[in-house]
Amino acid sequence: MTVLVTGGAGFIGSNFVHQWLSATDEQLVNLDALTYAGNLANLAAIEGDPRHVFVRGDIGDRALIDRLFAEHQPRAVIHFAAESHVDRSIHGPGAFIQTNVVGTFSLLESARGHWRSLTPEARDLFRFLQVSTDEVYGSLTPDAAPFAETHPFEPNSPYSASKAAADHLVRAWFHTYGLPVLTTHCSNNYGPYHFPEKLIPLVIANALAGKPLPIYGDGRQVRDWLYVEDHCHAIARVLEAGRVGESYHIGGWNEMTNLDVVNTLCVILDELRPKAGSYKDQITFVKDRPGHDRRYAMDARKIERELGWRPKETFATGIRKTVQWYLDNQPWVEGVTSGAYRQWMNQHYGA
Numbered sequence: 194m195t196v197l198v199t200g201g202a203g204f205i206g207s208n209f210v211h212q213w214l215s216a217t218d219e220q221l222v223n224l225d226a227l228t229y230a231g232n233l234a235n236l237a238a239i240e241g242d243p244r245h246v247f248v249r250g251d252i253g254d255r256a257l258i259d260r261l262f263a264e265h266q267p268r269a270v271i272h273f274a275a276e277s278h279v280d281r282s283i284h285g286p287g288a289f290i291q292t293n294v295v296g297t298f299s300l301l302e303s304a305r306g307h308w309r310s311l312t313p314e315a316r317d318l319f320r321f322l323q324v325s326t327d328e329v330y331g332s333l334t335p336d337a338a339p340f341a342e343t344h345p346f347e348p349n350s351p352y353s354a355s356k357a358a359a360d361h362l363v364r365a366w367f368h369t370y371g372l373p374v375l376t377t378h379c380s381n382n383y384g385p386y387h388f389p390e391k392l393i394p395l396v397i398a399n400a401l402a403g404k405p406l407p408i409y410g411d412g413r414q415v416r417d418w419l420y421v422e423d424h425c426h427a428i429a430r431v432l433e434a435g436r437v438g439e440s441y442h443i444g445g446w447n448e449m450t451n452l453d454v455v456n457t458l459c460v461i462l463d464e465l466r467p468k469a470g471s472y473k474d475q476i477t478f479v480k481d482r483p484g485h486d487r488r489y490a491m492d493a494r495k496i497e498r499e500l501g502w503r504p505k506e507t508f509a510t511g512i513r514k515t516v517q518w519y520l521d522n523q524p525w526v527e528g529v530t531s532g533a534y535r536q537w538m539n540q541h542y543g544a
C-alpha cells in the first residue's frame with residue numbers, strides 16, 4: 194500500500210512523514226516543489242529509507258501527477274502543499290491563488306482520473322484528504338462561541354480566501370463526482386521544523402540573535418495553538434475512520450493572546466539560555482497586519498466524539514519541547530534561512 198503526500202518537505206508535512214513512516218509499514222510518495230518553505234533538511238533523519246520516495250514537483254503539473262498516480266497507485270492523497278504565510282499573501286497574493294486554488298484544482302482532477310480507473314472495491318477505499326485551516330472562518334468576537342464545522346466561511350486574507358476556495362473545490366468534487374474526500378480544519382500549529390517566518394520560531398530565533406521580538410498592533414489577538422504531532426495524529430485518524438464528505442475540526446483547546454505566547458517563550462528562554470536581563474526586554478510593538486483577524490478558536494468536539502481524538506500535549510509541555518528543539522537544532526535554522534529569507538525579513542520588518 195502507498196499514500197501520496199503533497200508538501201511533505203514543509204513544516205507540518207515533514208512532521209507527518211516522520212510520524213507515518215514510524216507508525217506504519219506503508220510506502221509514502223512525497224511530492225514537494227521545494228519552495229522557500231520546503232526543505233530537504235526536514236527529512237534528513239529518513240534519508241535512505243526505501244519506503245520514502247521523494248519527488249520534486251508542482252501539484253499543478255498534471256503530466257507529472259498523472260504519472261505518479263499511474264506508477265504508485267496510491268490508496269490516498271494527503272494534501273498539505275500550499276503557500277501558507279498570511280503576511281506573504283498580503284505582499285504577493287498571486288502565488289497563493291496559483292498553488293492553493295489552481296494547484297488544488299489540478300490535483301483533484303488527477304485524483305479523480307486515477308480514482309475512476311480503479312476497481313469498485315478500490316474506489317470505495319480511496320481517500321483525498323484536504324488539510325485546511327481555521328482561518329477560512331474569519332474572525333471571532335471575544336465572547337463568541339468557537340468555530341463549529343457548520344460555521345460559514347468568511348475568509349479575510351488572501352491566504353485564507355485561497356484556502357477557502359480550495360476547500361469549496363474539494364467539497365464540489367465530492368458532491369458532483371463522488372470523489373471520496375475528507376477535510377480537516379486545524380488551528381495554529383507549533384513544533385519542530387517550523388519555518389522561522391511564523392510567530393513562534395521567529396521569536397525564538399530573534400531572541401537568541403539579540404534582535405527585536407516584533408508584536409503586531411497591541412498583541413491582544415487570540416489564536417488557538419496545537420502541537421504539530423497532535424495535528425498529525427488527528428489527520429491519520431481522520432484518514433482511517435472519518436466519514437467521507439465530512440469536515441473535522443482539530444484544535445488545542447488552548448486560546449492565548451500573542452503577547453502571552455511571546456512572554457511564555459521569553460520565560461522559558463530565560464531559564465534554558467540565561468543572559469544578562471530578560472528576553473522580554475527585546476519585545477517591540479510594530480505596525481499591525483492589515484485586516485488582522487482578532488480571534489480564532491476551534492470547537493473540536495466532533496473529532497473527539499466520532500473518532501476519539503484529543504490533543505496529548507498541553508501548551509506548557511509542547512512549547513517547552515519546541516524551545517528545546519530549536520536550541521538543539523541551531524544548524525537547521527541557519528540552513529533553512531537562505532538569502533531569500535533575509536530579503537523577506539528586510540522587506541517585511543524593515544531594516
Ligand code: NAD
Nearest residue numbers: 200202203204205226227228230231251252274275277382
Ligand atoms: P509550509 O509553508 O511550511 O509548507 C508548505 C509546503 O508545500 C512546502 O514544503 C512547499 O515547498 C510546498 N509547496 C508549496 N507550493 C507547492 C506546489 N505548488 N507544489 C508542491 N509543493 C508545494 O506550510 P505548513 O505550515 O506545513 O502547512 C501545511 C498545510 O497545513 C497547508 O495547507 C496549510 O494551509 C495547512 N495548515 C497550516 C497550519 C499552521 O499553523 N501552519 C494550520 C492549519 C492548517
Ligand code: TYD
Nearest residue numbers: 279381390391392393407408409414416451
Ligand atoms: P503567524 O504565525 O503568522 O500565523 P497566522 O497569521 O496564520 O495566525 O502569526 C500568529 C499571530 O502572531 C498572528 O496574530 C500574527 C502575529 N505575529 C506577530 O505579532 N508578529 C510577527 O512577527 C508574526 C510573524 C506574527
